[in-house]
Amino acid sequence: MEKEKNKVPKWALRFFRWYCQPDFVEDLEGDLLERFERRSQENNLRSARWSFTKDVVKLFRPGIIRPLFKSNTLNQNTMFITNFKLGIRSLYKRKAFAFINSFGLSIGIASALLIFLYVQTQFSYDKSYSDHERIYKMVQKVNSENGSETYATVPYSLVNIIIDSYPEIETGTAVSGPYDSQVVTVRNEANEDVQFIENSVLLADSNFFSIFSLDFLNGDPKTALSNPHSVVLTERTAKQFFGDTNPVGKFIAPSGKNSIVTGVCKNPPANSHLQFNYIVSSSSVGWFSQDQFNLRSANCYFKLKPSADAGSLELKFPKLVENYVLKEIERARNISREEYKKAGNSIAYLLKPLTSLHLSEENLGGFQPGGNIVTVRILIVVGLLILIIACINFMNLATAKSTDRAKEVGVRKVMGSFRRELIAQFLTESFIISFISVVLGVCFMWLALPYFNELTNVQLEFFLNFNTVVALFCLVIVISILSGIYPAFFLSSFSPIKALKGVIKPNANGRSVMNGLVLFQFWIATILIVSTVIINKQVHYMNEKNLGFEKEQVMVLEGISHMETHLYHPFLNEVKNLPQIQEAAGSLSVQGFQGSWRDNYRINGTQEDFNINRMMIGDNYSEVMNFELKQGQLFSESMNDSTNVILNESAVAAFGLTDPIGQQIVQRDADNGSIHEKVFTIKGVIKDFNYNSLHEAIAPLVIQSNEINYGRMRYIAIKLKEGSNLKTIEQIESKWKETLPNRPFNFRFLDDTLDAKYKSEKQAATLLKIFSALTILIACLGIFALSFYTISIRTKEIGVRKVLGAKATNIILLLSKDFVKLSFLSFIFAAPVAWYIGTSWLNNFAYRIEIDFTIFIFSALFIVMIISLTVGLQTIQAALGNPINSLKNE
């Protein structure tokens, strides 16, 4: 028999055993085998096997197949409806509990959704350009003995060489800019010339729009930038310049160069790292066509062919460095490439995916302050934590309520409920709560969105479409399981006898879980509080730090065409005579604005070159900024300072000078292979001031006078006296209009401009402040309900204690002991973590606050205060209550 059984088609038998209802397997398999045996005797084996298979397939019918779910015999709908009904009733019975739960959860959900939207936007940068996955930006990595640095810009001449030499490249473009404070003249309909001052102006070649696929409203994207003196406007700028008329073919003169508008493109999307107001064809400027392999002057983008691999293309770039870049360096620095490499220097070109630019660490986008991946990561964690804390509230409250529900569970069990059904019942309850909370949370988020956008300076939008609804429903399920699973198992585990006898108390196990969860909540809240305090202090420090110059009350006029400086000098003299003006100066550089160069300097007579930053300022500029003179003199109006320089202290140290005044330094300028040398005398030394952002340490600086450039200026810096007001500005403007009619009057305040440099830190600080406040609110809601509940079950105890002579203070101590203990414990666990996070965040700054224990003491006090406030009111009420009230009814 065994032999014959083995001849049965194995897979058919296995299939049968798999699908058949377990109760039927044995006798049905017997029937099948009996038939098979008979057939294999009557006919041949093959046909018997075939018939067996046929029988198995024919048995695959609804009556025989095992049910999908085990409890198939139960009517699921009724169960769901009953569970749902019971859930609603039980929530209605415990209204306060349900309210606190869903309110806390919905706040948590709203915050998590906001964070999710914010994070999603951060990750969506540059994804709206077509073929974005094939577009790369070439960046330059420079290694030197001081470490390595990656720059967003590269020499523009490399672009055409790369397009020509590598077949993997489909197209590429070089973009230079952004240029700010550009004066542009526009001829309007009445044939009058009107001047505007524009920021974010780019120079780009004709391939620009084949990389960045912006739609054109007018003109042809392929040819718009082909010819010299072509200008493409964005929709926004076109509207500003020309109103509603079609600007294509109209006259425009950016920076005094007569040009024609050749196209109008859509505004770059908000989530694009590249922002501009108009683009001038790069063939309009002469220098763009000269060979240049040394200066990093352009942002270069390439679109690769679909089959090409960026990594293998990158490997071909070292050859490029050898052939072009090093040659240029040899010439400019007058050293051989072997010497250059020996000193630990090297240059590498890398391709970074377009979509990675916005969140790259070194802000390789380069056009505007980038996103901060650390902030994004912190926010993701914070969002998850808020959700978890809200879920913990639910778990804790449900567990705390266990005594209430013990009887119910007991009765249900006696009536024949299985544990599984009880769990389903409790999960239904948590499902109802999470559903309500998600709906409320979406409403809250929707209401908060405009304020959130305003606070963080972003444009988030929320759409309710099919996908979001599905996602939200998944969220409901996840939250209801997360928050409901522990209480469900805990509550359903009660033994019915004990429950009905009323001896169930939140047992030691349940208590310690609850305490653990509260501890965890406060651990997180403490970390958030401490981090918020640290970030706030740092932002405050950056705002208030003495930068080494006066940034308050300094107005900077922009949009001055430096070629027509003679027009501005009369204005400058007029302004100085105004009563509310302390001092005014023209300048080519203003820290925080533009105007900083890097040059090679050496001390006259030595051979060692120093690459040092250079600013060019006018007379009195130092007085406007209130630079502190250490030695020698400042530039003065009474003498020509064109061959004098002022150094900062760092530069003096870098040169290694002991007695700098009167010494000579040489500026060495490589241009087209020959080296120009200019000799300067050191006239003065000023104290270091922060001319860059506080992220960086103060580097050596050489300050030249603009008198070497015939007193040219691009900015006029005006120091106002205390007590000056809008009227002062109006006076300045009227002087401007008198001396310089037809020129637009534009100004910014220095402190505002400098503050804008810390935008991302401020944003992070604001976000953290909001979300840690919300976290604390949710956690407090939790302990509020918890303490309310503990007090309510201890009313009798309190009454008895009072009757026996306990004072109110004893009772307060008794009731708040646990929470205070918990908060201290959570603080001890949180402090090291917060310290670690704070330290690593502060490492981004060259100038930073010290994390001292006052921050921790402050935070600890804050937490204890919040907890006492939350718990305190109820505790005091309970402690002061008349014991008669709590004891009279039994």
Add this chain to the structure above:
Amino acid sequence: MKNVHLGEFEEIVLLTVVILKDEAYGIAIIDEMEKRLKRTVSIGALQTVLRRLEKKGFLVSELGEATKVRGGKRKRFFSITAYGKNVLTETKEQRMGLWNAITEFSFSS
């Protein structure tokens, strides 16, 4: 019992189970039906009907002793319940009522 309705195949299966008395298990029922009615019946068709009739309460079943044949699997023996008998009788009476209502004349035409 008013709403009880037996399908044709159900009725045949019930009758066969009654005929076979103590020996009514899957293959035997099929054999009996093939022998008497000359129609082939698949295990699948029969078994679903058997389970359905059991669910409706016309049949009960129990497992027999283990046998040496058929891979040592036990047989499931079906037997009719009192309820099943009533339904069968009623069905028969309905049919008879119908037959009796037919006149000789109308049948031959």
